[in-house]
Amino acid sequence: MLKIQDLYKSFALPDQSRLPVLDIPEFKIGQGEQVVLIGESGGGKTTLLHCIAGIMAPDRGSIQVDNIELSKLSEAGRDRVRAAKLGYVFQTFNLLSGFTALENVRLGMTFGSGKHDLARATDLLQKVGLGERLHHKPAALSVGQQQRVAVARALANRPKLLLADEPTANIDPKNQQVIIDLIRACCRDEGIALLMVTHSLQVAEQFERVERLESLNKAMQTVAANHS
Numbered sequence: 635m636l637k638i639q640d641l642y643k644s645f646a647l648p649d650q651s652r653l654p655v656l657d658i659p660e661f662k663i664g665q666g667e668q669v670v671l672i673g674e675s676g677g678g679k680t681t682l683l684h685c686i687a688g689i690m691a692p693d694r695g696s697i698q699v700d701n702i703e704l705s706k707l708s709e710a711g712r713d714r715v716r717a718a719k720l721g722y723v724f725q726t727f728n729l730l731s732g733f734t735a736l737e738n739v740r741l742g743m744t745f746g747s748g749k750h751d752l753a754r755a756t757d758l759l760q761k762v763g764l765g766e767r768l769h770h771k772p773a774a775l776s777v778g779q780q781q782r783v784a785v786a787r788a789l790a791n792r793p794k795l796l797l798a799d800e801p802t803a804n805i806d807p808k809n810q811q812v813i814i815d816l817i818r819a820c821c822r823d824e825g826i827a828l829l830m831v832t833h834s835l836q837v838a839e840q841f842e843r844v845e846r847l848e849s850l851n852k853a854m855q856t857v858a859a860n861h862s
């Protein structure tokens with residue numbers, strides 16, 4: 635489902651030098667596989683997710699999503715792959731405040747308009763426990779409910795891979811497990827692979843596969859060696 639090889643990403647520093655952030659020889663996720671990614675703050679987890687989503691281009695290396703090589707695509711081509719193959723759940727939900735829960739979910743659909751899409755959006759919102767909140771705007775929803783809308787939106791287009799970047803960072807402890815369970819169950823039911831970043835060891839230990847970025851990433855190992 636996801637195949638990464640020799641991925642390298644650095645950022646320009648004000649003194650014209652480059653900060654190496656990612657140097658990953660290999661990283662793969664199988665179809666429907668659920669993986670949690672942990673690592674130090676500032677280590678490059680969000681950068682990795684952005685590269686996979688095609689939001690950010692790496693300096694070099696190969697990223698294949700469902701056998702499509704992102705480096706061969708234009709920015710518009712990467713946008714199309716993102717829309718068709720990927721779902722993204724952000725720490726801060728990123729819902730559109732002028733639209734209802736149902737409209738936000740339908741906006742997650744590439745070719746949204748028909749009855750079929752309405753049925754799927756309604757179905758997803760029911761699945762995340764918001765069947766009674768379809769026509770509420772984000773401001774009229776609790777923080778946990780807003781994140782549930784964001785989960786439904788990310789799944790709306792039947793992605794192959796769901797990227798979730800600390801999806802419970804802004805959720806109260808009681809609702810954190812609800813969101814994690816929802817994301818995992820929805821992915822399992824639809825055969826969607828999951829890559830979830832978390833700082834919570836309690837969340838990480840629920841996953842069969844836990845990857846630590848520092849172990850995948852030669853850039854981090856070099857930084858650590860230079861500081862020892």
Ligand SMILES: Nc1ncnc2c1ncn2[C@@H]1O[C@H](COP(=O)(O)OP(=O)(O)OP(=O)(O)O)[C@@H](O)[C@H]1O
Nearest residue numbers: 645646653655673674675676677678679680681682
């Ligand atoms: N656009 C950018 N320009 C320059 N440096 C950047 C940029 N984006 C990220 N960085 C740097 O790259 C490094 C990795 O950042 P990233 O956000 O990927 O880390 P992270 O592991 O997700 O951190 P956290 O767990 O705190 O969210 C950090 O040192 C950050 O300052």
